[in-house]
Amino acid sequence: MSGARRLPTGKVPAEVLRRFVFPYCGVPCDRVLQGPGVGEDAAVIEMGDSVLIAKANPITGAEGRIGWLAVHINANDVASCGASPRWFLAIVLLPEGADESLLENIMIDIHDACCEVGASLIGGHTEITPNLDRPIIAGFMMGEVSKEKYVTTGGAKVGDLIILTKYAGIEGTGILATDLAGILKGKVSNAFLKKASEMLRQISVVPEALKAVEEGGVHSLHTPTEGGLLNGVWEMTEAADIGAVIYEEEVPMADETMHVCQALDIDPLKLMGSGALLIVAEQDRTDHLIKALNEIGVKASVIGRTTVKKEGRILVKRDGSKVIIEAVHQDEVYRILDQYC
Amino acid sequence: MSGARRLPTGKVPAEVLRRFVFPYCGVPCDRVLQGPGVGEDAAVIEMGDSVLIAKANPITGAEGRIGWLAVHINANDVASCGASPRWFLAIVLLPEGADESLLENIMIDIHDACCEVGASLIGGHTEITPNLDRPIIAGFMMGEVSKEKYVTTGGAKVGDLIILTKYAGIEGTGILATDLAGILKGKVSNAFLKKASEMLRQISVVPEALKAVEEGGVHSLHTPTEGGLLNGVWEMTEAADIGAVIYEEEVPMADETMHVCQALDIDPLKLMGSGALLIVAEQDRTDHLIKALNEIGVKASVIGRTTVKKEGRILVKRDGSKVIIEAVHQDEVYRILDQYC
Numbered sequence: 001m002s003g004a005r006r007l008p009t010g011k012v013p014a015e016v017l018r019r020f021v022f023p024y025c026g027v028p029c030d031r032v033l034q035g036p037g038v039g040e041d042a043a044v045i046e047m048g049d050s051v052l053i054a055k056a057n058p059i060t061g062a063e064g065r066i067g068w069l070a071v072h073i074n075a076n077d078v079a080s081c082g083a084s085p086r087w088f089l090a091i092v093l094l095p096e097g098a099d100e101s102l103l104e105n106i107m108i109d110i111h112d113a114c115c116e117v118g119a120s121l122i123g124g125h126t127e128i129t130p131n132l133d134r135p136i137i138a139g140f141m142m143g144e145v146s147k148e149k150y151v152t153t154g155g156a157k158v159g160d161l162i163i164l165t166k167y168a169g170i171e172g173t174g175i176l177a178t179d180l181a182g183i184l185k186g187k188v189s190n191a192f193l194k195k196a197s198e199m200l201r202q203i204s205v206v207p208e209a210l211k212a213v214e215e216g217g218v219h220s221l222h223t224p225t226e227g228g229l230l231n232g233v234w235e236m237t238e239a240a241d242i243g244a245v246i247y248e249e250e251v252p253m254a255d256e257t258m259h260v261c262q263a264l265d266i267d268p269l270k271l272m273g274s275g276a277l278l279i280v281a282e283q284d285r286t287d288h289l290i291k292a293l294n295e296i297g298v299k300a301s302v303i304g305r306t307t308v309k310k311e312g313r314i315l316v317k318r319d320g321s322k323v324i325i326e327a328v329h330q331d332e333v334y335r336i337l338d339q340y341c
Numbered sequence: 342m343s344g345a346r347r348l349p350t351g352k353v354p355a356e357v358l359r360r361f362v363f364p365y366c367g368v369p370c371d372r373v374l375q376g377p378g379v380g381e382d383a384a385v386i387e388m389g390d391s392v393l394i395a396k397a398n399p400i401t402g403a404e405g406r407i408g409w410l411a412v413h414i415n416a417n418d419v420a421s422c423g424a425s426p427r428w429f430l431a432i433v434l435l436p437e438g439a440d441e442s443l444l445e446n447i448m449i450d451i452h453d454a455c456c457e458v459g460a461s462l463i464g465g466h467t468e469i470t471p472n473l474d475r476p477i478i479a480g481f482m483m484g485e486v487s488k489e490k491y492v493t494t495g496g497a498k499v500g501d502l503i504i505l506t507k508y509a510g511i512e513g514t515g516i517l518a519t520d521l522a523g524i525l526k527g528k529v530s531n532a533f534l535k536k537a538s539e540m541l542r543q544i545s546v547v548p549e550a551l552k553a554v555e556e557g558g559v560h561s562l563h564t565p566t567e568g569g570l571l572n573g574v575w576e577m578t579e580a581a582d583i584g585a586v587i588y589e590e591e592v593p594m595a596d597e598t599m600h601v602c603q604a605l606d607i608d609p610l611k612l613m614g615s616g617a618l619l620i621v622a623e624q625d626r627t628d629h630l631i632k633a634l635n636e637i638g639v640k641a642s643v644i645g646r647t648t649v650k651k652e653g654r655i656l657v658k659r660d661g662s663k664v665i666i667e668a669v670h671q672d673e674v675y676r677i678l679d680q681y682c
Contacts, residue, residue, distance in 0.1 A: 004442035007435065012444070012467040020441055024448040025462045026429065026455025035463050043463035045428060045483075047388055054463065056430040056481050060470045087386060088367065089397040091479045094348065100361055101345035103353070107365040114367025121366045122376050122384035122395065126353040129401045131474050138432045138479030140397050142386075 010334045011226040014038040014238065014327050034081075039153045039235025041077040041223060051150050053083040053143040060136050064178060064200070067092075067109030067137060072203045073225075073274060074141035075117040079209035080221040080277065082150045083143035085117045090124040091138040098128060098135070106135065117206050149213060154239035156220035156280040162244060162304045163279040163286065164252065165208045165293060168229040169268040170275030172333045173257040174200035176264065183340055187263035196256035205277040208298045212277075215292045217285025224273030227328030231270065232278055233304075234313060234327050240280075243311040246304035246325065249318050266332040269315075280306060351675045352567040355379040355579065355668055375422075380494045380576025382418040382564060392491050394424040394484040401477050405519060405541070408433075408450030408478060413544045414566075414615060415482035416458040420550035421562040421618065423492045424484030426458045431465040432479040439469060439476070447476065458547050490554060495580035497561035497621040503585060503645045504620040504627065505593060506549045506634060509570040510609040511616030513674045514598040515541035517605065524681055528604035537597035546618040549639045553618075556633045558626025565614030568669030572611065573619055574645075575654060575668050581621075584652040587645035587666065590659050607673040610656075621647060 007016065022036050033051060034044035042055035055077040059070045067090070075085035090110055094103060103126065114121050119141065129136075177184060177196035184193055205223055212218050220240060224232025229251065237244045253268055261268040279300070281289055286302060293300040313325035348357065363377050374392060375385035383396035396418040400411045408431070416426035431451055435444060444467065455462055460482065470477075518525060518537035525534055546564055553559050561581060565573025570592065578585045594609055602609040620641070622630055627643060634641040654666035 004440040006438060006440050007444065007469050009437055009469045009471060012469065016441060016444070017467065020445040021448050021467060024452035026452055026460050029427065029461040029463075032428070032461055032463050035461070036465070040464075043428070043430065045463070047393075052388075052393070052483075054428070054430060054481075054483065056432050056465050056479070058432045058434060058466060058468070058470075058479065060434060060468065086370065087373070087384070087395070089384065089395060089481065091397050091399045093399060093401060093477070096350055097347060099345040099347050100357060103348065103357070104361040107362050111365035111367055119367050120370040120373055120376070122370075122373050122386070123381075124377070124397050125399060126358065126362060127399070127401065128348050128350045128353065129399075129477075130350060133472050136434070136470075136477070138397070138399065140395075140430065140479075140481040142393075142395065142483075 008330050010331055013329050034152050037239060039222060039239035041080040041153055044081060044150055050144050050146050053078045053081045053145065056138065056140045058136060058138045065109045066135060067106035068113040070137040070139035071110055071113030071117065074139040075119065076205045076223045076274060078141045078143035079206040080223050081152065082213035083145035084210060085119045085141050085143045085206060087122045087142040088114055088119045089122060089140040092126045093129040093132060093136040095132040095134060096128055096130055117204065151213065151218055151221050153220055153222045153236055156236055156240035156242060156306055158242050158306050158308050159283060160219055160280045160306045161283050161286045161302050162306065163281060163290065163300050164303045165205060165277040165298050165300045166202060166275055167252045167254040167257060168276060169257045169271035169273060170199050170202050171273060172271030173260050175272065175333055176260055179337065180340055184260065184263055188259045192256050192259045196260050199256060203275045207296055208277050208293055211292060211296055212279050212289060215289050217282040217289065218279060220280035222278040224276060224278060226272055226331045228270040228273045228331065230325050231328035232273055234325050236278055236280065237313050241309055243307035243309045243313055244304055245307060245314045245316060247316045250301060250303045252299065252301045264336050266336055270328045271332045349671055351672055354670050375493050378580060380563060380580035382421040382494055385422060385491055391485050391487050394419045394422045394486065397481045399477060399479045406450045407476060408447040409454040411478040411480035412451055412454030412458065415480040416460065417546045417564045417615060419482045419484035420547040421564050423490050423554035424486035425551060426460045426482050426484045426547060428463045428483040429455055429460045430463060430481040433467045434470040434473060434477040436473040436475060437469055437471055458545065492554065492559055492562050494561055494563045494577050497577055497581035497583060497647055499583050499647055499649050500624060501560055501621045501647045502624050502627045502643050503647065504622060504641050505644045506546065506618040506639050506641045507543060507616055508593045508595040508598060509617060510598045510612035510614060511540050511543050512614060513569065513612030514601050516613065516674055517601055520678065521681060525601065525604055529600045533597050533600045537601050540597060544616045548637055549618050549634055552633060552637050553620050553630060556630050558623040558630065559620060561621040563619040565617060565619060567613055567672045569611040569614045569672065571666050572669035573614055575666050577619055577621065578654050582650055584648035584650045584654055585645055586648060586655045586657060588657050591642060591644045593640065593642045605677050607677055611669045612673045
C-alpha cells in the first residue's frame with residue numbers, strides 16, 4: 001500500500017479515474033461509440049439505425065425521496081445525450097431493521113419519477129444489507145435515440161455559446177436546506193428555507209435536454225453534478241479539449257441559493273448542480289434555442305462561450321478579475337456537512 | 342409504520358416483491374418482453390430483430406475479488422437468457438479511508454472478468470461513500486441475442502427434464518471456506534479447505550448457458566443464487582407455474598461442499614448456488630445436451646423433472662421420504678455467519 005494515496009469523500013477525481021479506472025475496460029467493442037470518459041454523462045452503443053444510451057448512478061447520501069432522486073439523476077444523464085429515458089433498473093440496498101413500508105415508499109417514489117420521465121422499471125435487485133446506516137440505491141437508466149441525433153459532452157466546439165438552464169446549485173441548495181435545517185433556521189427566513197428545501201423538485205433536466213436536441217444546433221449537453229457549475233464547465237471543456245470563458249454576473253442564481261450560501265459561507269458555483277443543464281450550441285442558434293426553452297417554461301441564460309484550449313478555462317468575476325476554472329475536488333456540500341455533522 | 346414487518350437479511354422474499362415492488366413499474370412499455378418477476382434472471386427488451394438483455398446485481402458482502410464477482414454474477418444472469426454478455430457498467434462505492442490501490446485492484450478484477458466473459462466496461466460511477474465498512478459494487482450487464490433464441494426462467498414446460506451443471510452450493514462453499522476459515526480449520530483438512538476456498542473460480546455459467554441455447558431444446562435456464570438449489574428450483578417452477586420432482590441422490594455435490602456443510606451442520610441444498618446452472622429441456626434432447634456440455638468440459642446431471650403444478654414441488658430425499666420445496670427465506674450462508682460472527 002506504500003505510496004497509494006487516500007481518496008477524498010465524494011466522486012473520485014478525474015485524474016484518479018484516468019490512472020486507475022479508464023485503463024481497465026475489458027474487451028474493446030467497436031459498437032461502443034462513447035465509453036468511459038471525464039465528464040461524459042453516459043455510454044453510447046450502436047444498435048442499427050439508433051443508439052442505446054446507458055448510465056449508472058447511485059444515491060448514497062441523500063435523505064428524503066431517494067427513489068425519486070435515483071430515477072431523475074440517471075434520466076438527466078441519458079437525456080443529456082439527447083435520448084428519451086426509457087428503461088430503468090434499480091438496486092435497492094436497505095439497512096438491517098428496515099421494514100416493508102420503507103421499501104414500499106422507495107418503490108412508490110421510483111414509480112412516480114419513472115412516470116414523470118416516461119420510463120419503465122424493468123428489473124433490479126432488492127436486499128437487506130448488513131452494516132448500512134441508511135438505504136442506498138444504485139440506478140441504471142437506458143434510453144434510445146436515432147444515430148444522427150445523439151450528443152456527447154465532448155462535442156462542444158470552439159466559438160459556441162454556453163447556456164445554463166434554470167439556476168446554479170439547485171441540488172446542493174435543496175440538500176443543505178434539508179440536512180442543515182437546524183443550523184440555517186436562525187440565519188435564513190423560514191419562507192426562504194422552505195422554498196430552498198423544495199428546490200430538489202426542479203431536478204429534472206429531461207424536458208429541456210430533449211427540447212434543445214429537437215431544436216437543433218446543439219453540440220454538447222452536460223449536467224453539472226458534484227462540484228457544481230464550475231466543475232461541470234471544467235468537465236465539458238476537458239471532454240471537448242477546449243477552453244471557455246464564464247461570466248459570473250451572467251450565472252442565474254435563485255434567491256434561496258444565495259441566502260443559504262451566504263449563511264454557510266460557501267461558493268454556489270461549486271455546489272451540487274443537478275437541476276440545471278449546460279447547453280453548448282452554435283452561436284446563431286442560441287436566441288432561437290432560448291426562446292424555445294422559455295416556451296416550455298424553462299429559464300435559460302447565456303453564461304459564457306467556448307474558446308481554444310490555450311486560452312484556458314476562465315471565470316470572470318463580478319469585479320472583473322479572472323480566475324482559472326479547475327476540477328473541483330470536493331463539492332461544497334461535502335465540505336460543509338463535514339464541518340457541521 | 343404500524344403493521345409493517347421487518348425484513349430478513351439478504352435478498353427480499355418473493356412475496357414481499359410481489360406486494361411492495363412489482364406493482365410500481367412506471368410507464369408500461371410494450372417493447373419490454375420480460376419485466377420484473379420472481380425468479381426471472383434479467384429483463385428483455387425488443388430491439389428490432391434482436392433483444393437486449395439487462396440485469397443489475399450488487400456485491401455487498403463478499404471479501405476477496407469483489408470486482409471479478411460483480412461481473413460474473415451479472416454475466417451469469419444475462420447468459421441465462423441465452424445472450425452473450427457484452428456491455429458492463431459498474432458503480433463502485435468505497436469506504437472512507439480507501440486508497441488508490443484498493444480502487445485499482447477492484448478495477449483490475451473487473452477488467453479480468455470482463456475479458457473472461459467477453460464484455461466491455463462502458464461506464465459507471467466511482468465514489469468514496471461515508472459510513473461504509475467495506476466496498477460495495479453495483480453491476481449492470483447488458484447482452485444481446487436474436488429474438489427467436491432468448492429464453493426466460495418461466496419458459497419451463499411440464500414433462501421437461503431438469504439438468505444441473507457442475508455442483509450445488511459452489512458459491513456458498515467458497516464464501517464459507519474464506520470467511521470462516523478459522524472455525525473450519527480444526528474440522529476440515531487443510532487440503533479440502535484450500536480447494537473449497539478456490540471454488541468461487543467456478544462461478545461462471547456463461548459457457549454452459551450459451552452452449553445449451555446453441556444446441557437447442559432448452560425451455561428455461563436459471564442460476565440458483567441465494568437460497569441455493571432448492572430456492573432456484575422453487576423460483577423456476579413459480580415463474581413457469583408448474584411443479585417439479587428433484588431427486589436428492591442425483592444432485593451433484595463437490596467433496597469440499599460436503600465437508601464444509603457437515604462441519605458447520607448446514608444444508609448444501611440451501612447454500613448460495615452461483616456456479617451451477619439449472620437447464621430445463623425437452624426430454625428427448627437431454628442426452629445430446631449433456632454430451633455437448635461435457636465436450637466443453639462442463640459436468641451436467643439430470644436431477645429431476647417438471648410436473649403439473651398440482652403435483653407440487655417435491656424433493657425426494659436419499660431415504661425415499663418426500664419433502665415440499667418452498668421458497669428459502671434465508672440462505673444458509675447468512676444463517677451461519679449470523680451464528681459465528
